[in-house]
Amino acid sequence: MPTPADSPVIEVVDLIRKFGDRTVINDISFNxxxxxTLVIMGGSGCGKSTLLRxxxxxxxxxxxSVKIFGQEITTMNEHEIASVRRRFGMLFQSGALLASLTVGENVALPLLQHTDNSVDEIEEIVEEKLQMVGLSGFEDLKPAEISGGMKKRVGLARALALDPELLFSDEPTSGLDPIMTAVVDQLTLKLTHGEHMTAVVVTHDMTSAFRIATRMIMLGHGSIVAQGTPDEIxxxxxxxxxxxxxxxxxxxIPLNLSQDEHEHHQHVKPRPFIAARHRFHRKTA
Amino acid sequence: MLKNYLRLNLSLLYWVFVAPFTGQFFSISQIFRQMVFIGVRATSMVALTAFSIGVTLAMQAAHSLQQMGAEIYVPDLVMLSILREMGPVLIAVIVIGRSGSAVAAELGTMKVSEEIEALEVMAINPVQYLVVPRFLAMLIMLPALTIFGNYIGVLGGWAVCRFALNFNTAGYIMRALESAETWDLYSGMIKSGVFAWIVITIACNAGLHVEGGAEGVGQATTASVVQALLAMLVTNAILTGIFFFGA
Incomplete structure (x- = not known):
């Protein structure tokens, strides 16, 4: 189903998620x-990854509600979600490569599962995608034999294997050296400008964020603190x-919020009680 | 826990028996890869176990039967014990310890390192991609290993009869074959098929539901071995009751 050019690819409306009585996502809406290229930023534990999930x-x-390509994803069954997922790629924070497969097989995996391409065609695509992330010639190595930054780039090649309309990246540049960060950013820019791919990037890296973003959202405690163009931010x-x-x-921005709360319960509260008991003892004595 | 296990079984049945007819076929090459890992690489351990069991059974039988002057029945006892009980049970024990734990640890590690989630996001069903090949490989290889182990076990019995008691080879084989019926073999095969199901589903379930990093993987692996052993032994008692005690 083709999306009309002006309708949003992702539409999030009044999204709320609670774990018990802790609200992790508090009424978030955006398109x-x-x-x-939407960059989602915010401190650790602010709900970025949960939002992405x-x-x-x-x-x-x-x-x-969350709509992707105009379809409500929150009420879909597994089968329907799978059909939407074939249209987007995702890069995980750790790369999440299958350790039992080689680098080439990892990139080939979505192609083998979801297309009828011949082995030769698949090999060609794998080579092309690995070249895009600067890793041609690494096809036959296992993920355990390459560095963390390389794994991440292989993860990116795999996410791009099916030429997705939409790319999600969870911290694509953490663990990369500055030059590779620039290469990955340029690749994202090329794909979004040249091939009209849409990208949602979760990142801590401000240099990279301002380089690629067309719009930015900053999260704090599960809600949107600010959003706008890079200049506005x-x-x-x-x-x-x-x-x-x-x-x-x-x-x-408070540091270690949870620990502050913890201390509040552990130490601050009992004090009046102890003091009261002291007074009580003094009176009776 | 039990709910997850039943759900895994249902989804497994779907991907093995229903999905192939809707065009979503599982990968055959993956099954062979797993068959080598689960089955072929376990043959030496199975052989050693089965041989020791055959020898032990023959020695114990000879000790008791000699007092009544009935050593002639040693091959009967070795043959029947191995085909009906010792073969299927002890080979399942080996496979639980070796392959079941490895599968639980492998899937658990994949869960912890986000690989399972990555598969889901790539619209690849983890049950279809990971569990089905292991399940089918186990369902083929455990009975195959049991047949192999049965041969080696009977060979162990022969070694005792031939070299310690005064049997000749032909006499041992004749006696052993005469004592056993085909049902003795088949009942053992049915058992090992059921054990295969139990072992691999428990191992996969433990692996797929790991939580909490490396420690969680360790706990899940241990739990899968203990649960599989208990479930296998209880099932064995039930099946023996049905096969040899009920009718």
Missing amino acids: VRRGE HIIGSMKPTSG RNSPNPEVQQFINGEADGP
Whole structure:
């Protein structure tokens, strides 16, 4: 089903996800249009990966809606989700290559499973994709024999194997050297500009984020703190945004929030109780 | 836990018996790869186990039967014990320890390193891609190993009879074949087929539901071995009851 050029590729409306009484995603709404590169940023544990998992349909929200290519993914059964997933690629944070297969077989896997191409054609595509990420000649190595950054690039080649309309990347440049980061960024730009691929990128790397983004979303505590074009984000008056993009230790974003809460329960609360008991003992004595 | 296990079994049945008719065929080459790993590489261990069991059975039988002057029945006892019980059970024990634990650890590691999730996101069903080949390989190889082990076990009995008691080879073979009926072999084969199902589904289930990193993989592997052993031995008692005690 072709998507009309102006309708959003991804449409997230009022997405809420709770684990018990902890709200991890708190009422998030946004759209991604064809050819856009959306960068999702935010501190560790702010719900970025959880949000991504809801968009690709591997987690179900507590309430709200997620549409990909105009189809509601939250109510789909496994079979329907599989048919949507054939149209997008995903790069995992660790690369998530199958350790038992070689690099070439990993890239070939989606092609073998989802296309009727001949072995020769598949080999040609694998070579082309590996060349795109600068790894031609590595086909016969096992994932255990290559570095973390290389694994990630093989993961990218695999995500691009079926020429997806939509690419999800979970921290595509962490663990890459600056030159390879630039290569991967340029590849993303080339695909989104030249071939109208849509990209959703979760990243911590601000240089890379500002290089590739057409729009940015910053998350904090499960909700959207700020969103807009790279320029709007760069000039945002919001001190949380400024602290994050400039990487400053001091600012409004609290450190180790959960530990603060923990201390609050462990130490602060019992004190009045102990004090009261002391008073009680003094009185009776 | 039990719910996950039943769901895995249902989904396995779907991918083995229903999906191929809708054009989603499982990969044959993967089955052969797993057959080599689960079956062929276990032959030396199975041979050693089965030979020791054959020798032990013959020695114990000879010790008791000699007192009644009935050593002539040693081959009967070795043959029947191996075909009906010792063969299927002990070879399943070897396969649980060697291949079941390896499958649980492998799938568990894949789960922990996001490989299973990656398969799902690539629209590849993990049950179809990972479990079905292992299941079919086990279903073929455990009975095959059992037949192989039966031969070696009977050979162990022969070694004792030939060299320690005064049997000749032909006499041993004649006696052994005369004592056993085809049902003795078939009942053992049915058992090992059922064991194959139990062992591989428990191992895959444990692996696919690992949580919590390397420690979780270790726990799941141990749990799969213990659960598979218990389930296999209890099932064996039930099947023996049905086959030889019921009718």
